[in-house]
Amino acid sequence: MGGNQHLRSDLVSAPLQFGRFFLPGPTEVHPDVLAAQTGPMIGHRGAAIHDLMARIDDGLRPLFLTERPVFVSTSSATGLMEASVRNGVVGGRVLSLVNGAFSSRFAEIALTCGFDVDAWEVTWGDVHSPEQVADRLAAGGYDAVTVSHSETSTGALQDLEAIASVVDQSEETLLLVDSVTGVPGLETRTDEWRIDFILTGSQKALALPPGLAFGVASEAMMDRSENAPGRGWYFALDRLMSELVKNQTPATPALSLLYGLDVQLARIAEEGIENRWKRHLAMQERTIEWIEEMKEVGVGIDTFAVEGHRSPTVTCISMPDGDGASATVAEMLDRGWVIGGGYGKLTESTIRIGHMGDHTVDELDPLLAELGDVLG
Numbered sequence: 001m002g003g004n005q006h007l008r009s010d011l012v013s014a015p016l017q018f019g020r021f022f023l024p025g026p027t028e029v030h031p032d033v034l035a036a037q038t039g040p041m042i043g044h045r046g047a048a049i050h051d052l053m054a055r056i057d058d059g060l061r062p063l064f065l066t067e068r069p070v071f072v073s074t075s076s077a078t079g080l081m082e083a084s085v086r087n088g089v090v091g092g093r094v095l096s097l098v099n100g101a102f103s104s105r106f107a108e109i110a111l112t113c114g115f116d117v118d119a120w121e122v123t124w125g126d127v128h129s130p131e132q133v134a135d136r137l138a139a140g141g142y143d144a145v146t147v148s149h150s151e152t153s154t155g156a157l158q159d160l161e162a163i164a165s166v167v168d169q170s171e172e173t174l175l176l177v178d179s180v181t182g183v184p185g186l187e188t189r190t191d192e193w194r195i196d197f198i199l200t201g202s203q204k205a206l207a208l209p210p211g212l213a214f215g216v217a218s219e220a221m222m223d224r225s226e227n228a229p230g231r232g233w234y235f236a237l238d239r240l241m242s243e244l245v246k247n248q249t250p251a252t253p254a255l256s257l258l259y260g261l262d263v264q265l266a267r268i269a270e271e272g273i274e275n276r277w278k279r280h281l282a283m284q285e286r287t288i289e290w291i292e293e294m295k296e297v298g299v300g301i302d303t304f305a306v307e308g309h310r311s312p313t314v315t316c317i318s319m320p321d322g323d324g325a326s327a328t329v330a331e332m333l334d335r336g337w338v339i340g341g342g343y344g345k346l347t348e349s350t351i352r353i354g355h356m357g358d359h360t361v362d363e364l365d366p367l368l369a370e371l372g373d374v375l376g
């Protein structure tokens, strides 16, 4: 009997070779990481989980450049976005910096948690000016600012260091950061930039299967959390922290995903975090260079995000005449390549390439050649 007789053939009917899957999440997962997930179950209160969690914490801290413990949440990244507002907002207002679909979701989460939200939207593809953020905060009354570091729907990269420095000037205001397509694909200095809460997901630049989220909270965030009346149970940071420091979790952890994470953290440590950032920058550079080459030969595409504020992990490309994205994605799939369509209101007018996770320029080049053929 084969070991795979229960695999749904309809779900695996399009086996792609490694290096052809360029969605901006989930991203392609290395076979060693996939295989690690088949390990046997262990009790989640014994010595074995203790060792595993300790090793995972050691591996995660360098990705965030933090000395603080890293929360491992059994949820997708959105779970920790919700956790951040439930723990970080106690009665004041929330200033949500909106420049795309995910930063807009962050505002909506705060709103549906019952908070008073000022959603400050700029043109999609653009970013917020730190000086203007400072002006807004000067009026006072804000418990928190929410921001999406790398806005995956547009490929725009906020100047997180500058925004963090501005928010740090305001005693009462915490900075809550969705870095789901940021960490660990680009330089993010959690402690040095004095970020109050930052989260990422497993299935983007970490190149793991979906289902886990990771976050770091400052001391100010932990203090705030203890007084947050609506923090609930599952996502209460004080409860998570009291178990985390004992290398445990309040509820049953997703053991199989942790096995994969353990292997992936070793792979990332071997590469080195700075090399990982460099590899992502190289892929971004190549993609934007290619867009310029296409423009020179008369293909009417362009980079969607404004120059100087583009994410190293994802490039959003505007389509010729603002149309035809889904047909392009389908044609690429027919040829054995997966790229992302547009997101939200950009569904038909843009396509997206997730050049993140474990990919390299060597795998990106043939993708761009194929895409050039489809568009040209």
Ligand SMILES: *Cc1c(COP(=O)(O)O)cnc(C)c1O
Binding pocket: 025, 076, 077, 078, 079, 102, 148, 150, 151, 152, 178, 179, 180, 181, 201, 204, 210
């Ligand atoms: C993917 C993504 C999310 C949502 O993550 P889930 O894991 O699907 O909950 C949030 N923010 C950004 C910027 C993302 O790219």
